[in-house]
Each structure stands twice: as C-alpha cells, then as structure tokens.
Amino acid sequence: MTQMIRCISPVDGEVYAERPALSISQAGDAVASATVAQLAWATRPLSERVALVKAGVEKLGEMNEQIVEELAWQMGRPVRYGGEFGGVKERAFHMAYIAAEALAPIEIERNSRSRRFIKRVPHGVVLVVAPWNYPYLTAINTVAPALIAGNAVLLKTASQTLLAGEHLVKAFTEAGIPADLFQNVFLTHDTTSRLIAARAFDFVNFTGSVSGGKAMEQAAAGTFTGLGLELGGKDPGYVMEDADLDKAVDTLIDGAMFNSGQCCCGIERIYVVASLFDRFVEKAVAIVSQYKLGNPLQQETTLGPMAHKRFADLVREQTAEAVQAGARALIDPALFPDQHDAYLMPQILVDVDHSMRVMREESFGPVVGIMKVKDDAEAIALMNDSDYGLTASLWTSDFDRAERIADQIETGTVFMNRCDYLDPALCWTGCKDTGRGGGLSAIGYHNLTRPKSYYMRSL
Structure with a gap:
C-alpha cells in the first residue's frame, strides 16, 4: 500500500x-x-x-x-x-x-x-x-x-x-x-x-x-x-551601553518574532547592559503589543500561525514553565484574543535565567527572554552557555570591541548591528549541536x- x-x-x-x-x-x-x-x-x-x-x-x-x-x-x-x-x-x-x-x-x-x-x-x-x-x-x-x-x-x-x-x-x-x-x-x-x-x-x-x-x-x-x-540554534543578541538603542530594539525584536519566530538564525535570547535594560524592555513591549495575529492570507496580518500546533504547544510549555519558575510575561494576552491551536501570541519574558528551558533549549517560536548583564565578560559567558552555535548579534558603535567579543563567542557567524541575515559572500556554518x-x-x-x-x- x-x-x-x-x-x-x-x-x-x-x-x-x-x-x-x-x-x-x-x-x-x-x-x-x-x-x-x-x-x-x-x-x-x-x-x-x-x-x-x-x-x-x-x-x-x-x-x-x-x-x-x-x-x-x-x-x-x-x-x-x-x-x-x-x-x-x-x-x-x-x-x-x-x-x-x-x-x-x-x-x-x-x-x-x-x-x-x-x-x-x-x-x-x-x-x-x-x-x-x-x-x-x-x-x-x-x-x-x-x-x-x-x-x-x-x-x-x-x-x-x-x-x-x-x-x-x-x-x-x-x-x-x-x-x-x-x-x-x-x-x-x-x-x-x-x-x-x-x-x-x-x-x-x-x-x-x-x-x-x-x-x-x-x-x-x-x-x-x-x-x-x-x-538547531539558540541565537543570542547582546546590547552594549554605546548601542543605538532604537535600532537595536527594532532589529532584535524583529529577529525574534519574524515568521512567528521560526527562523534558523532568529534571536531567541537577548542580553542587555544594565544601564539600557529598562528602556530596551519598554520599547520591545511597545513593538510586540502592536502585532496583528491572524490569518496569514490577510494583508493586515503581521504574525501568522506557527507551522504546526505541536510547535506552538512546545513554546507554550516552555513559557509556562518559565513563568512558574519566576519569569514575568510582559505581553498582555488580552491583546491577542484569537490564539488557539497553531495560532500563538508573541511573548517577552524578563526575570529569566539559564535554569529555564526557554533560555537554553531551542524554542523556534515567537517568544524571547531578556536578561540584564553587568559587563562583556558576563554577556560572553551567557552567550556561550548553550549547546548551539549558529549566530550572535552584537550591538555597539565600537568595531574593535565587537571583534574582541566576537573572537570569544562559540558560533558560526557574528553580526555587529544587525541579525537574522545570511550573506552569500560569507560561509554559512555553525558549531556545537x-x-x-x-x-x-x-x-x-x-x-x-x-x-x-x-x-x-x-x-
């Protein structure tokens, strides 16, 4: 048969x-x-x-x-x-x-x-x-x-x-x-x-x-x-104190949420220096709160369903576990009343840490955790604390600083002031899992x- x-x-x-x-x-x-x-x-x-x-x-x-x-x-x-x-x-x-x-x-x-x-x-x-x-x-x-x-x-x-x-x-x-x-x-x-x-x-x-x-x-x-x-991938972004904040928020959040988060090199975790953390989170929440979840065949829809209900259910599980462990979910579910089955609302989590699956395992969905860091050393350690190594996104105005950090990150590609892009002139590769x-x-x-x-x- x-x-x-x-x-x-x-x-x-x-x-x-x-x-x-x-x-x-x-x-x-x-x-x-x-x-x-x-x-x-x-x-x-x-x-x-x-x-x-x-x-x-x-x-x-x-x-x-x-x-x-x-x-x-x-x-x-x-x-x-x-x-x-x-x-x-x-x-x-x-x-x-x-x-x-x-x-x-x-x-x-x-x-x-x-x-x-x-x-x-x-x-x-x-x-x-x-x-x-x-x-x-x-x-x-x-x-x-x-x-x-x-x-x-x-x-x-x-x-x-x-x-x-x-x-x-x-x-x-x-x-x-x-x-x-x-x-x-x-x-x-x-x-x-x-x-x-x-x-x-x-x-x-x-x-x-x-x-x-x-x-x-x-x-x-x-x-x-x-x-x-x-x-797989669990690509990080790191925002330093000299970053262009507005561009960093716009780009990293788009990198996390575009295609309902189903991008090979999508941003799945973000680390922000303490001095910019609150403003970054505030701007990120404002952007995500404006998304339109719905039928992908309609022009006004900015966020379609995930490819399968089981993919959406995995993200729901990771998010719920994180909240139960102390994370805070900042996007109001009332803004997305039509979520069901493969249709999943976007979510931003703070008060997260690396004991949570949502910060360690691939999510491949419209959720991102944002953590506060004190310096480059902490950010590098957290970015490398992953089984994956596809891309990382660094936000700073200093080329030399970005290269020094990039040299220490275990990943296939490092971006400075961009993310979620494949340059055909560069080798697309990864390390670890x-x-x-x-x-x-x-x-x-x-x-x-x-x-x-x-x-x-x-x-």
Whole structure:
C-alpha cells in the first residue's frame, strides 16, 4: 500500500496537499537516472551550467505570486512579506558570480616538461533535505552551487512545505536543466535512511533538527558519505551601553518574532547592559503589543500561525514553565484574543535565567527572554552557555570591541548591528549541536566538490 505524505495547513488544520511517497525501488530508479545524467552534465562548460541555473532562478521568480499564497497555507507565513524570491536570487546569483574563481584549478607548475595542479570535481549525486521554515532559501543554498559545480541533485522538502520542491524543479527544468539531473523526490524518513545507508548519494546536505541530523549521521555510519548539517540554534543578541538603542530594539525584536519566530538564525535570547535594560524592555513591549495575529492570507496580518500546533504547544510549555519558575510575561494576552491551536501570541519574558528551558533549549517560536548583564565578560559567558552555535548579534558603535567579543563567542557567524541575515559572500556554518560543514561563499563550493590532484610529466 502506497504511503501518502501530507501537509496539514496551520491555517485551518485541514489537509492542504498530499503526495505518494516513492517506494525504495522507485527512489533507487531516481538515483540511477540522476547518476547517468550527472556524467553528461559535468562535461558541459561551466559557463553553460551557470547560465542554466540563473535561468532556472528567473523562472522560479515568475511563480512567486502563487508560491507566496501556498506558503501561507502550508506553513503560515503572512502574504504581506512577499515570500523568499529576493533572497533566493541574491544567493544563487552570487554563487554563479564567484563560480569560475571558486572552482578554478590550483596551478602548482606548468611548463614543457611538467604539469602539476589540483582540480575541484563534483561529488556526483547530492541529496538536499530542506526544512519547512524557508524551503526555497535553504534549498537554493545547496541546489544552485551543487548544480553549477557539476553535480546532480535530488531534493527532498519537508512535508509541511510539500509543494516547494515541485516548483523548484519545474522552474529549472523549464529553463533547460535536464529532467533527470534535478529531481524532486517524496521520501519517507525510513526510505531516506535506507538510501543513505546503501551509499546511494555522494553527498547529503540536511537542514533541520538535531535529532534529524543524528538520524542522518547514523544512517551514513560506515559509508563515508559526506554530510553537511545545519541543525538547531539558540541565537543570542547582546546590547552594549554605546548601542543605538532604537535600532537595536527594532532589529532584535524583529529577529525574534519574524515568521512567528521560526527562523534558523532568529534571536531567541537577548542580553542587555544594565544601564539600557529598562528602556530596551519598554520599547520591545511597545513593538510586540502592536502585532496583528491572524490569518496569514490577510494583508493586515503581521504574525501568522506557527507551522504546526505541536510547535506552538512546545513554546507554550516552555513559557509556562518559565513563568512558574519566576519569569514575568510582559505581553498582555488580552491583546491577542484569537490564539488557539497553531495560532500563538508573541511573548517577552524578563526575570529569566539559564535554569529555564526557554533560555537554553531551542524554542523556534515567537517568544524571547531578556536578561540584564553587568559587563562583556558576563554577556560572553551567557552567550556561550548553550549547546548551539549558529549566530550572535552584537550591538555597539565600537568595531574593535565587537571583534574582541566576537573572537570569544562559540558560533558560526557574528553580526555587529544587525541579525537574522545570511550573506552569500560569507560561509554559512555553525558549531556545537548546530552542526558541521558550510554553505555558500567559495567554501560552499569546496564542500560540494572534492579535490583531485594531477601530476603529469614528460619523459
């Protein structure tokens, strides 16, 4: 009996879309056809691969109006924010722009008697497992450079955003990418694990939970399959006494609440120097109190439902536990009378500490704890007191001070006076339970290829 993969819409709790999962045999056929297509694709000139990938991105842009509405139904993001295409194009086009330099051979020696050089060659077939919170943005981080580098790609999107992979593949195929080269596959967790264990893929890039990353590692154990893992986060912000207070509040609170807090690098905890603490909290409460929670298909909605009721229930549990342990919730529930199921009001907590789950475990929802700190040393210790390490946001007018602090923070990226942004020119990476590997930038190409050395001489 064929297993169906279903998307339950957080808007109304009904089935929005469903697709049949591939059997292990069907999935194996997809891998086999991709393997054949990759051999021919890798021989095409780099300039052709770049042009076709860029054309595919432009085709995707033509679908944006439909995609934005579908995302609202599938995972709850309000239509007023316009979807993900701007970031998709920025990232893909940057990787296209740097491809020739990033993939260029490293010349050691070249003369009439000897040639020594290192090429970057594609892995072969790459599996991309994309999450539901930003299905297009997270997928394109690997899809674009993997194809440009000469790989074939199989894309598995989350059930919560079931339709995203279909649109991506349709756009790229219509642009001229060979159909077998880039395929959207509907796979169960078991089938995915079995394929990885059977060495079906030459590289796997996974974005998702820590438990999901562990499952990927367990499936790949003993296969020597390369893995790129971006997992959980608990990203901090630190506001120093010389910060621009208004900009710090606006940016950090937006970073905590945008997309109902469901951002990979969203702000989940904020540390504020004592002299600014009260004013920061007052301004933050004023901002959050103005949010409009409701149907994401309505233009006036600024905060849609979380992607699933169980995600909202986890945040409710963390918040209630914190309040029971002494935290104070500052946002009045009366301002958000329509919260139910996946619809969750935003919340700001003070009088929090690191004994509380809401300050240590990933929340991935519209709640943020704010703590008062006395100095840089205390802030650094608290920021590092986490199992995760994706990004941190520092607010100061002093570049040197920010860099000194940044050097001591255990994280993949440090921002100064901004947050919740992915710069495609920089390596997107993490440490600790956030994962391993790196995407985008020239380093992203290094992870999607392998070095191959050539030593040739004349006799």
